[in-house]
Structures are given as C-alpha cells and as structure tokens.
Amino acid sequence: MLFNQAYSLWRLAIVLSIFSGGAVAQNSSQILSIFESIVDCASCLAALIPLQALAHLGNDPFSDTFIAVCDAAQLEDPDVCSGLMSRLGPIIAHDLRSIDTTGQTATRLCDALFGFCASKTPNPFAVPLPPPSSSIAPPNTPTMRKTSFQVVHISDVHIDREYTVGSEANCTKNICCRNFADEAGDPITDPAQPFGNSKCDSPVSLADSMLDAVNSFDAEFVIFTGDVVEGAIWLTTQDEVTSDLTDFNAAMLSKITAPIFPAVGVYDSTPVNSFPRNTTDTTLGVQWVFDTQSAGWEHWIGSVASQQVDHISGSYAATVPDMNLVILSVNTQYWYRQNLWIYDSDAFQPDPNGIFSFMVEQLQAAETAGQKVWVIGHIPLGKSDLVEDQSNYYDQILQRYKDTIIGQFFGHSHKDQFEIAYSDYNDQTAANAVGVGLICPALTPTSGNPAFKVYDVDPDTFGIMNIRVIFANVTDPSFQENPIWTLYYDARETYGPLVGLPATSELTPAFWHNLTEVFVANDTAFQMFNTFLSRGGDVAPCTDADNCKNTTICDQRAFRSQNNCDVDEGAFGMLKRNVQGSQRREASECEGVSFRDILDEISNSKG
Numbered sequence: 001m002l003f004n005q006a007y008s009l010w011r012l013a014i015v016l017s018i019f020s021g022g023a024v025a026q027n028s029s030q031i032l033s034i035f036e037s038i039v040d041c042a043s044c045l046a047a048l049i050p051l052q053a054l055a056h057l058g059n060d061p062f063s064d065t066f067i068a069v070c071d072a073a074q075l076e077d078p079d080v081c082s083g084l085m086s087r088l089g090p091i092i093a094h095d096l097r098s099i100d101t102t103g104q105t106a107t108r109l110c111d112a113l114f115g116f117c118a119s120k121t122p123n124p125f126a127v128p129l130p131p132p133s134s135s136i137a138p139p140n141t142p143t144m145r146k147t148s149f150q151v152v153h154i155s156d157v158h159i160d161r162e163y164t165v166g167s168e169a170n171c172t173k174n175i176c177c178r179n180f181a182d183e184a185g186d187p188i189t190d191p192a193q194p195f196g197n198s199k200c201d202s203p204v205s206l207a208d209s210m211l212d213a214v215n216s217f218d219a220e221f222v223i224f225t226g227d228v229v230e231g232a233i234w235l236t237t238q239d240e241v242t243s244d245l246t247d248f249n250a251a252m253l254s255k256i257t258a259p260i261f262p263a264v265g266v267y268d269s270t271p272v273n274s275f276p277r278n279t280t281d282t283t284l285g286v287q288w289v290f291d292t293q294s295a296g297w298e299h300w301i302g303s304v305a306s307q308q309v310d311h312i313s314g315s316y317a318a319t320v321p322d323m324n325l326v327i328l329s330v331n332t333q334y335w336y337r338q339n340l341w342i343y344d345s346d347a348f349q350p351d352p353n354g355i356f357s358f359m360v361e362q363l364q365a366a367e368t369a370g371q372k373v374w375v376i377g378h379i380p381l382g383k384s385d386l387v388e389d390q391s392n393y394y395d396q397i398l399q400r401y402k403d404t405i406i407g408q409f410f411g412h413s414h415k416d417q418f419e420i421a422y423s424d425y426n427d428q429t430a431a432n433a434v435g436v437g438l439i440c441p442a443l444t445p446t447s448g449n450p451a452f453k454v455y456d457v458d459p460d461t462f463g464i465m466n467i468r469v470i471f472a473n474v475t476d477p478s479f480q481e482n483p484i485w486t487l488y489y490d491a492r493e494t495y496g497p498l499v500g501l502p503a504t505s506e507l508t509p510a511f512w513h514n515l516t517e518v519f520v521a522n523d524t525a526f527q528m529f530n531t532f533l534s535r536g537g538d539v540a541p542c543t544d545a546d547n548c549k550n551t552t553i554c555d556q557r558a559f560r561s562q563n564n565c566d567v568d569e570g571a572f573g574m575l576k577r578n579v580q581g582s583q584r585r586e587a588s589e590c591e592g593v594s595f596r597d598i599l600d601e602i603s604n605s606k607g
C-alpha cells in the first residue's frame, strides 16, 4: 500500500513534469503513463488535467490517442478498440472540456472511468412532494382472495440480428457467432448452432421461441424492461439500433396477443449507455430513440403515453385496460454511472430531464384517483452503478407513495434478484420493509440460461401472489432443435415454507426481508438462491469466506445505492493487482465491453 502510494506520487511527478512545459500528451505511451499514474482518487483527479488538455485539442485527436493506447496494449481486437474509442471518446472529451478538474463532477468522472473517488454520500436534496392526502389507506389484505391473473415479465433480450449459424462461436470478442470481417477465412472451431450459445447474444430464432412461450401463458399483460440491442457495441449505429428496436416491436406485436408495457434500456441507444441530458448542447442527442419507441409502443400504451415517451425522454404512464392499475415506465438512464454524458457540467442537476417530477405528477394523479401503480424501468435502484444522489431521490418518492406503488420491476443485471427498500435503513426489519424491486433474468444466454418470469397477481390489490421462473436449458440436447420453455422454480413453493408464509399472503416486501433472514441462517437455502441467479447456467461460488454471501445479502437489503455493500474504491489500478475489482464488476458485468472494462483489462494484464 505504502509502496504503491510512494510509487504513484513518483509517477505523477514524472507525468506532470512532461506536461508542465505546455506540451500536450498525444501519443499512446504518454497516455499509458498517465493511466499508470492512477492508483487512487488524488492521482486520478491529477490525471484529468493532462487528459483535459488533450480533449481541448479536439474530439479526433482525443479519440485517436485512446484508440492507439487500446491497440498498443493489445487489449481488444483492433476493430473493437477503434469502434469503441471512436464512439465514447467524443463524449469523454466533451466532459473534460466542460468541467473543473477539482469539482465533484470530476470525482464522479474518475469513478465512472477508473473506479476511484466513489462516494456513497448523496448530495442533500428534497424532492418536491405534495403532502399525503388523509384518505389514502394502506393496502389491506382481502378476506377472500379472488383468482389471480397472470403477468409476464421479460427483459434484456439482446437480439443479434447478424447472428449467423455456422460462424465462430468461440471468438476473442465480447460476443461471437457473427461473420466478423477480421475473422474471415479463419477455420471455424466451434460453429454457432441454430438457437444460441453462451458466448453469443440471442439469435432471432431464440427470441421468437421465447415470445411464443410467453404468449402461451394467457397473461393479462406483459412488461418488458429493456435492452433490445446486442452487445457488439463497437459496431452499433443509429440505423442499426433504430431497426433493431423497430423489428423487436414488430415481433412482440405479431407474437403476443396481450398488451405490452415496455421500458427503455441502456443498450437501446448508441453509443451504448449514452443518453445526454437536455441541458447538454450536442448533435449526438438520442431523441430518435424516443421517437422510434413512441411510434412503436403506441399500439399498446395509447396516444397520451406515446406522446409522453416523446416528450419525457422515454418515460410514460399508462393505465392497464379495464384495471385500476397504472404502469409508470421510467427511463433510468440519467441516473446511471456509465451514462458518460452526465459528467459534462459542474451544476447540480438533481432531476435530469424532469423524470422525477414526471413520476411525482403521475403518482399524485393515481393517488387522487385511487389507482395503484407498478413502476417499471431498466436499472434497479440499489446497486453501485446507480448514482447515489438519484437513487436517494427515487427513494424519497417511494417513501411518500408507498401505499400507491404496489410493484417495482427491473432488468439490467441479467440475474434473478430482488432489492428491498426500508422506511429506516438503520433498522432493516420486516416491519420497516416498504418496497421491493423485482429483477427479471435475461433472454440472452451470455449470463446463464434464457428465462422470464410469470407473476400471479391479486386482482384487487395488484400485489404479487407468486413468481414462476420459466427457462430454456441451453445445454440440453434438444435446445438446438427447439428450445423447451419449462418451469425452473416456483418462488412460493420453494421459499414459502422456509419463511412460514401463510397460504393467502402476498409476496410482500416483509416476506422478502424474512427470506434474507433465512439466507443468513440457512446456507443451503442461500446456495439455492445463488444457483437460481443464472438459472443454473453460470453459477459462481458465493460463500462467507470471500465475503460474497455477506455482500449479496447486504445488497438484497438495499434498494438505495448508498446502502449496498459493493466495493468501488480501487477497482482500477495499473500498478497493483485488481483484487477488489471483482465486486464492482459483479454489479456492472452485464454492460459488456465499456471504456472502463478495457481499462480494467489493462490493469489485469499489467498486474
């Protein structure tokens, strides 16, 4: 530790002496030495000074230098280096030109790019909230339950429309099973099969197969929590993303008879994760995403909500036909640490693009009308990849409208998870559990077996009575002929007896809290949950020994990112082993190749 710090200061002195003469670092070895100087928050902030000088030379010199660094270190295939850095470089350069390298935004940029200067202390801000009306009663338990209806939840489909049967499935890129130009002529060692591979995003055949299975459930409606586009993020263009979104909307419309309520995901844009705030003056805006989805979703969500998608940056509220239930779909991307556009101003912007004020307006309208609300969105609020400010502000809204918000549904992690919100995070008890975010596993086989969830819903309260996870087993021999979608587990049957759940009770936030108590005490039950995460398809050991179990349970009890136990500090460091990085990467692993992942690889290869 001490050695690292001393060494770091020494490196920094060298770096600064190189640039003190007014020369700007422009070649890859200079930039590499800047990266090598970054070992803690202070050295990261210092490194932003020469990087800012480089940014002032213009987007092209900035991106070209980063491409050269990526190539020189041979971290990724050259096409990935150039595709990714030329897409993300202009955003990072724009950020650096727009901010003071000593301000809070600079610390957050350091966190997003390098994993240093992480903070779990939100900037204090009180979301303007109308006072609760006295008439609103907490949801009560019906004495007689009516028959449940069903809702299907799908997420993270990541459909690769260039998936090619017979192409190489064992490649060196983020996703395989495509005819990549630089692999032309190479002998095929593992030919891609018709329905998918764990190193590849979903072929259209797999998505179609799932949509048919979804339709067979006779659901009242379907929710889809985003991420349509595949992970070849160094190649995506506005044309490709637009047609991918349009094609999937058409596929859902043709295969599913029930109404569908979708949300915007982080891949549903290009460059990946990139959603500039409306305070940013740029020609790289993503209004085209909202225009595309406004048109594509209108059939299901109606014209008022479709207008909202267009004007509220992808968010909308729509009443479910013939129900006293509103779906409030929120674009969570302005609260996402890997949306690099959010680091382009030193001005405090608590509610980018007015998403929170829209939520409050819609929740207040629902409360006044005596309606219940399900919030759906892509990124769950609890993990470290959600900015602690906006996670805290969302929580304020949840606390105020906890009797109106009956359900909260997300995707993004690709895993079958849940995150509990408490009225008092210092006293995490069943009685204080006020909400739960239910996270849907992914279709894409890259993080386990393809799956979706079926909820049994009480028609009076709109509470969840049961969850069934339906999956297709990628390694089953029949999968490549015709995937069989079958029950993986039934949450009520599996968890109910462990918690002592009464027969007529819903799966309330208190139930989920009690389940975490079971996990603490009963490691067999916890290991079952750990296997369920990937539908048995990609199980990583998780025990007390490496603190993984403790972190996992802590994170189950955190629907506010300031309360999770993810370790951020030190995720990047070219001069030391990336020991703590694994936990942070766990939180963001579904992002595939990002700027930071490449830097992580630099650090690992040097380590």
Ligand SMILES: *[C@@H]1O[C@H](CO)[C@@H](O)[C@H](O)[C@H]1NC(C)=O
Pocket (backbone or CB within 6 Å): 027, 028, 029, 030
């Ligand atoms: C990079 O620039 C430095 C300083 O001008 C120079 O000494 C070095 O040779 C250059 N390296 C490359 C690879 O161009």
Ligand SMILES: *[C@@H]1O[C@H](CO)[C@@H](O)[C@H](O)[C@H]1NC(C)=O
Pocket (backbone or CB within 6 Å): 170, 189, 190
């Ligand atoms: C994939 O390629 C790697 C490296 O070439 C090789 O070690 C591995 O055995 C291959 N796996 C399969 C399933 O072909």
Ligand SMILES: *[C@@H]1O[C@H](CO)[C@@H](O)[C@H](O)[C@H]1NC(C)=O
Pocket (backbone or CB within 6 Å): 278, 279, 352, 353, 354, 355
């Ligand atoms: C950004 O959106 C908010 C909320 O809708 C709005 O109040 C504000 O005027 C917009 N700002 C700009 C610069 O368009």
Ligand SMILES: *[C@@H]1O[C@H](CO)[C@@H](O)[C@H](O)[C@H]1NC(C)=O
Pocket (backbone or CB within 6 Å): 473, 474, 475, 476, 477, 535, 536, 537
């Ligand atoms: C998937 O199928 C393989 C091969 O039949 C089997 O070994 C494995 O246990 C199955 N996985 C699950 C989760 O059922």
Ligand SMILES: *[C@@H]1O[C@H](CO)[C@@H](O)[C@H](O)[C@H]1NC(C)=O
Pocket (backbone or CB within 6 Å): 430, 499, 500, 501, 505, 508, 510, 511, 514
């Ligand atoms: C949770 O556990 C507490 C304490 O054992 C118990 O009083 C409560 O009824 C349980 N709640 C649920 C929903 O299981």
Ligand SMILES: *[C@@H]1O[C@H](CO)[C@@H](O)[C@H](O)[C@H]1NC(C)=O
Pocket (backbone or CB within 6 Å): 498, 522, 523, 524, 525, 528
């Ligand atoms: C622990 O969990 C396992 C797996 O669900 C279950 O079979 C067992 O009965 C539980 N043990 C106790 C003491 O509840």
Ligand SMILES: *[C@@H]1O[C@H](CO)[C@@H](O)[C@H](O)[C@H]1NC(C)=O
Pocket (backbone or CB within 6 Å): 520, 550, 553, 554
């Ligand atoms: C995690 O570990 C800490 C410190 O040892 C302990 O205080 C806490 O209770 C543990 N949490 C869980 C959920 O086991």
